[in-house]
Amino acid sequence: MIKDKIERKVVIPGEVIVKGEDYLPGEGAEKKGDEIITTRYGLAEESNKLIKVIALSGIYQPRRGNIIIGKVENITFYGWVIDIDCPEGAFLPLQEVPKYVNKDRLNDILDIEDMIVAKIIGVTNRGIDLTIKSRGLGKIDEGIIIKINSNRVPRVIGKEGSMINLIKKESDCNVTVGQNGLIWIKGNKIDDELLVKKAIMFVSEKSFTSGLTDEVKKWFEKEKKKTMEKSE
Amino acid sequence: MKTSRLTGKRIKEYLREGKRFDGRKPDEFREIFIETDISKKAEGSARVRIGKTEVVVGVKLEVSEPYSDSPDEGKLIVTSELLPLSSERFESGPPKFPAIELARLVDRAIRESKFIEFEKLCIKEGEKVWAVLIDIYSINDDGNLIDAAGIGALVALQTAKLPKYDEKNEKVLYGELTNKKIPLSKEIPIIVTIHKIGDNIIVDPTLEEEDVSEVRVTIGGATDGTIFSIQKGNSKEISIKDIYRILDLAEKTRKKFFLNIEKFLK
Amino acid sequence: MSTAKIFKRPDGRKPDEIRAMEAKVGVIPNANGSAMFSFGDTIAIAAVYGPRKMHPQHQQNPEKGTLRCNYSMLSFSVSERIKPGPNRRSTEISKITEWALEPVLMIKKYPNMVVDVHINILQANASTRCAGINAAALALAHAGIPMRDLVSSISIGKLDKQLVVDLNKEEEDWEEGEGSTDIPITMTPNGEITHIQLDGRITSEELKEVIGLAEKMTKEVYEVQKKALKDSIKI
Numbered sequence: 001m002i003k004d005k006i007e008r009k010v011v012i013p014g015e016v017i018v019k020g021e022d023y024l025p026g027e028g029a030e031k032k033g034d035e036i037i038t039t040r041y042g043l044a045e046e047s048n049k050l051i052k053v054i055a056l057s058g059i060y061q062p063r064r065g066n067i068i069i070g071k072v073e074n075i076t077f078y079g080w081v082i083d084i085d086c087p088e089g090a091f092l093p094l095q096e097v098p099k100y101v102n103k104d105r106l107n108d109i110l111d112i113e114d115m116i117v118a119k120i121i122g123v124t125n126r127g128i129d130l131t132i133k134s135r136g137l138g139k140i141d142e143g144i145i146i147k148i149n150s151n152r153v154p155r156v157i158g159k160e161g162s163m164i165n166l167i168k169k170e171s172d173c174n175v176t177v178g179q180n181g182l183i184w185i186k187g188n189k190i191d192d193e194l195l196v197k198k199a200i201m202f203v204s205e206k207s208f209t210s211g212l213t214d215e216v217k218k219w220f221e222k223e224k225k226k227t228m229e230k231s232e
Numbered sequence: 233m234k235t236s237r238l239t240g241k242r243i244k245e246y247l248r249e250g251k252r253f254d255g256r257k258p259d260e261f262r263e264i265f266i267e268t269d270i271s272k273k274a275e276g277s278a279r280v281r282i283g284k285t286e287v288v289v290g291v292k293l294e295v296s297e298p299y300s301d302s303p304d305e306g307k308l309i310v311t312s313e314l315l316p317l318s319s320e321r322f323e324s325g326p327p328k329f330p331a332i333e334l335a336r337l338v339d340r341a342i343r344e345s346k347f348i349e350f351e352k353l354c355i356k357e358g359e360k361v362w363a364v365l366i367d368i369y370s371i372n373d374d375g376n377l378i379d380a381a382g383i384g385a386l387v388a389l390q391t392a393k394l395p396k397y398d399e400k401n402e403k404v405l406y407g408e409l410t411n412k413k414i415p416l417s418k419e420i421p422i423i424v425t426i427h428k429i430g431d432n433i434i435v436d437p438t439l440e441e442e443d444v445s446e447v448r449v450t451i452g453g454a455t456d457g458t459i460f461s462i463q464k465g466n467s468k469e470i471s472i473k474d475i476y477r478i479l480d481l482a483e484k485t486r487k488k489f490f491l492n493i494e495k496f497l498k
Numbered sequence: 499m500s501t502a503k504i505f506k507r508p509d510g511r512k513p514d515e516i517r518a519m520e521a522k523v524g525v526i527p528n529a530n531g532s533a534m535f536s537f538g539d540t541i542a543i544a545a546v547y548g549p550r551k552m553h554p555q556h557q558q559n560p561e562k563g564t565l566r567c568n569y570s571m572l573s574f575s576v577s578e579r580i581k582p583g584p585n586r587r588s589t590e591i592s593k594i595t596e597w598a599l600e601p602v603l604m605i606k607k608y609p610n611m612v613v614d615v616h617i618n619i620l621q622a623n624a625s626t627r628c629a630g631i632n633a634a635a636l637a638l639a640h641a642g643i644p645m646r647d648l649v650s651s652i653s654i655g656k657l658d659k660q661l662v663v664d665l666n667k668e669e670e671d672w673e674e675g676e677g678s679t680d681i682p683i684t685m686t687p688n689g690e691i692t693h694i695q696l697d698g699r700i701t702s703e704e705l706k707e708v709i710g711l712a713e714k715m716t717k718e719v720y721e722v723q724k725k726a727l728k729d730s731i732k733i
Contacts, residue, residue: 014645014686028644041640041642042642087551089551113237125609143242145236190249194253208732208733273574273575273576315570316545316568317526319528320528324616367582374528406577407577
């Protein structure tokens with residue numbers, strides 16, 4: 001007899017999610033004997049006997065290849081120290097900038113308090129190494145930067161970008177989502193940028209609801225109606 | 233992380249159109265929520281929320297010797313702590329300048345308005361008077377802690393009841409409250425802090441807006457226009473024209489503010 | 499030694515009756531995790547910030563993350579106002595709280611980092627350290643800190659010869675007969691003790707009974723904590 005798939009449920013640390021020899025623990029869970037036990041507060045999900053817990057809170061875990069947004073904190077001889085809202089420090093070395101850098105004029109390229117979109121090229125115990133060499137990376141010129149919990153980022157992006165593309169289309173804005181939870185919004189009008197901010201906060205707060213894409217479509221319709229009514 | 237300069241630019245641009253990120257007008261306050269009697273061991277207490285900013289204020293009464301230069305008057309001591317639990321920006325340890333300033337701003341407005349009738353707090357001239365101790369704690373900082381603290385202090389004072397005092401044994405019987413309230417005058421000091429961002433002045437900044445604010449002026453005054461206290465904070469200069477605008481906005485806001493909190497001050 | 503129903507507690511509770519408990523998470527928006535927990539009139543709030551870089555640097559532990567607890571009572575939380583600032587009692591309770599929570603935290607993978615837990619007591623009617631630990635455990639889970647389990651804390655008392663649970667102030671000050679013995683205990687739902695203190699007068703046999711009672715009672719606390727975490731997410 002095929003057992004029913006385990007339903008998604010909220011689990012707390014120490015809670016037994018399921019009992020059974022053939023289940024395997026994924027992220028946020030561990031195996032003790034024949035029990036899969038929660039190690040992080042979140043939503044337990046099963047896929048093919050792999051039980052993982054989707055965290056809804058907690059700090060960002062940096063991974064190689066992640067696109068992130070950060071702020072220049074300090075300038076040294078060899079590059080820029082970047083704050084990516086993560087306890088491990090991040091660093092952008094001179095060599096990872098796609099133009100010639102005069103060693104005495106680093107601040108001409110990037111100055112303290114500048115915001116950048118960068119890619120993580122390495123995570124070691126010394127810290128996180130960044131690059132801005134590829135397309136789409138570099139200094140952020142204007143717009144607004146907002147912050148959400150990094151665990152909500154997958155929902156804001158959606159399956160194959162479905163959610164973020166919907167938001168971009170409905171608002172006519174450029175949106176770059178950093179895996180660390182910082183998001184850059186740039187549009188032609190501030191009103192549009194704020195609409196994106198509102199939409200992202202909406203999605204972020206409802207990360208665990210299903211059918212969210214449809215809800216968001218309806219939400220945009222409502223918001224646009226509200227704005228039209230206001231201006232009449 | 234502090235608000236980025238980029239976002240700050242947008243905040244200023246938007247303000248030039250008279251708009252703020254959360255849809256408020258420059259002279260509008262966020263939703264205010266007030267709860268009284270939130271700590272039963274205090275003689276008076278209040279929880280105030282302005283938007284997501286939250287403070288709790290407690291009033292304790294003690295009997296002590298009066299100050300030598302005012303032997304027939306009660307005392308007022310205001311302290312404040314910016315609790316590390318209320319923001320990643322606050323550290324454990326003795327109060328630093330922002331906490332000290334907040335306490336002094338609230339103290340000044342209350343003291344100069346003569347809101348508390350100190351002569352009526354005398355028990356035995358030269359020997360025993362009531363001391364009113366107001367303690368202010370931040371619970372969540374999303375900007376404008378000062379104004380929230382101001383309301384909290386007012387409401388806690390208004391709702392406080394004096395404990396019984398056993399004169400013979402010189403002991404305050406905490407837990408045995410009388411029906412007597414702290415003697416208060418009709419001059420209610422309302423504290424409003426006005427911030428200047430670019431060329432625009434606003435009330436009740438969020439934390440984001442506070443990060444971008446260049447100069448602020450905290451004014452304690454009554455609804456009839458009388459001003460009891462002023463303090464300018466932060467390092468930018470302001471023109472005379474700006475000060476006039478700020479005074480006008482403060483007066484307008486005080487009146488509106490008072491309507492919001494009136495029912496708690498009965 | 500019995501918890502027979504004939505004993506009259508000052509507030510009318512049965513010997514094994516805990517005061518009405520309330521727990522809620524997410525009460526401080528700025529924090530990574532936060533919670534409030536109350537036993538009747540005793541109210542504690544806790545906030546977690548971290549894991550984050552540990553300052554000062556010399557306190558960093560290169561082998562694992564550090565838990566740092568700070569317990570403090572608001573000045574007006576008690577009848578006689580407490581002068582603001584740390585005192586010996588709050589310093590000790592801060593450390594006790596750390597020891598009560600550490601065994602269940604899995605912070606080995608956060609070297610050189612610190613998890614800061616701030617606990618404040620808003621209103622006190624005894625059992626404040628227990629309320630604080632319960633709030634802290636919730637805040638840590640809410641913050642997404644990896645944990646083996648929650649911990650649940652309760653005070654067990656002996657009033658003269660009678661065992662009671664969840665002491666209030668009047669019972670702490672009990673003077674009849676053998677007086678009051680106060681035993682705060684913290685346990686995991688699996689019965690592991692992470693914190694135990696005692697002051698008063700008790701025999702070993704009585705203490706064993708206390709621990710058995712604590713095992714039962716902490717499970718009741720656990721259910722309240724569990725509900726707070728589960729109720730906070732609507733799927």
